[in-house]
Amino acid sequence: DAGVIQSPRHEVTEMGQEVTLRCKPISGHDYLFWYRQTMMRGLELLIYFNNNVPIDDSGMPEDRFSAKMPNASFSTLKIQPSEPRDSAVYFCASSLHAGQYNEQFFGPGTRLTVL
Amino acid sequence: SQQGEEDPQALSIQEGENATMNCSYKTSINNLQWYRQNSGRGLVHLILIRSNEREKHSGRLRVTLDTSKKSSSLLITASRAADTASYFCATILPGTASKLTFGTGTRLQVTL
Numbered sequence: 001d002a003g004v005i006q007s008p009r010h011e012v013t014e015m016g017q018e019v020t021l022r023c024k025p026i027s028g029h030d031y032l033f034w035y036r037q038t039m040m041r042g043l044e045l046l047i048y049f050n051n052n053v054p055i056d057d058s059g060m061p062e063d064r065f066s067a068k069m070p071n072a073s074f075s076t077l078k079i080q081p082s083e084p085r086d087s088a089v090y091f092c093a094s095s096l097h098a099g100q101y102n103e104q105f106f107g108p109g110t111r112l113t114v115l
Numbered sequence: 116s117q118q119g120e121e122d123p124q125a126l127s128i129q130e131g132e133n134a135t136m137n138c139s140y141k142t143s144i145n146n147l148q149w150y151r152q153n154s155g156r157g158l159v160h161l162i163l164i165r166s167n168e169r170e171k172h173s174g175r176l177r178v179t180l181d182t183s184k185k186s187s188s189l190l191i192t193a194s195r196a197a198d199t200a201s202y203f204c205a206t207i208l209p210g211t212a213s214k215l216t217f218g219t220g221t222r223l224q225v226t227l
């Protein structure tokens with residue numbers, strides 16, 4: 001298996017533009033997570049899905065952020081409009097079944113820079 | 116807010132030495148996990164210890180958990196330059212299913 005795949009790896013955009021980050025989880029994993037990592041705030045969970053259904057989106061910073069999972073093999077995180085403070089590395093992760101005793105597998109991340 | 120805080124924030128040792136990192140957390144947990152992050156890469160799971168376990172080993176890694184003190188430690192023995200990375204503890208709080216909360220991380224530098 002190729003592991004969790006994220007695209008793009010790097011994104012540079014201007015303030016106000018729409019940004020879409022993509023993730024393909026490991027086949028067969030029921031859970032998908034979106035994280036954001038910054039120097040100031042560390043690693044934060046934004047939202048996670050179970051069987052394509054959003055379970056907890058309490059970490060989504062504001063309405064400018066939205067996430068979808070239309071099927072078991074694809075998820076998007078969209079920021080519209082983007083702001084400079086959204087600059088961060090965004091990670092997608094997946095895990096097999098319930099997460100209590102399951103490790104999460106992380107993708108390589110998307111480094112977003114908003115100018 | 117951060118559930119876990121690692122100590123020290125940064126650690127520099129020579130190859131062959133042991134590295135010990137500590138993690139303190141605030142509330143009761145179901146399990147505690149340690150992850151490694153190489154520069155510019157995603158996190159990689161190292162080891163999971165359940166709340167009813169006190170010690171666990173995996174290769175050169177040894178993890179301890181003291182639920183009475185709400186703390187855990189990660190020991191890397193006979194460190195190698197390839198161990199240079201940031202190390203994070205992560206916890207799942209009771210009733211939060213799969214929601215991992217990460218600590219602040221320890222940056223480990225292993226020099227030749």
